[in-house]
Amino acid sequence: MAGVTGDWAKVSEEIKKYMRDREMNQADLIHSSGISKMIVSELQNNSRERSRADHILRSISEALGLHRDHLRDIANGNTPRPPSANPQSPDEDYSAHRLDAIESRLDEILSEVKSMGKSLATDLSEVKSKIDVNHPTPPTK
Secondary structure (H helix, E strand, O other): OOOEOOOHHHHHHHHHHHHHHOOOOHHHHHHHHOOOHHHHHHHHHOOOOOOEOHHHHHHHHHHOOOOOOHHHHHHOOOOOOOHHHOOOOHHHHHHHHHHHHHHHHHHHHHHHHHHHHHHHHHHHHHHHHHOOOOOOOOOOO
C-alpha cells in the first residue's frame, strides 16, 4: 500500500481550522478518528513530514465531518470535494476503513517477518560456519 505524501503544512492548517470550527480538541479528534495521539499530533502540528497511509487521512477527514478524501486532496494540492460527495454509506465506509487499516498492518507484519528471516539466515550461516562437518562430534550421554 503506497502512502500519501504532500503538503503537510496545509494539512496541518486544515485540521486546525476544522477543529476550531467544530470546537473539537485533540482528544475528541483522536476518539472520533481512532488514530493514535502521536500521529494526530504530528499531523496537527506538522511536526514530522512523512508518507501517511490513506486510511489515516480518511479517518481524520471523516472525524472532522469532511469528505473522506479531503485531507488527501489538500496534501496533493487538489480542491477538496464537499462532504456530500462521499461515495459510500457509513457501513461500507467503515468496512473500507477497516480493510485499509488491516492492509496497512499486514504490510508492517510482512516487513517484520522479512527482517526476521534475514536475521535467522545470518544466524544459521554463523552456526554452520562453526560446525566442522568433516569431523562431527559424537553426542554425549
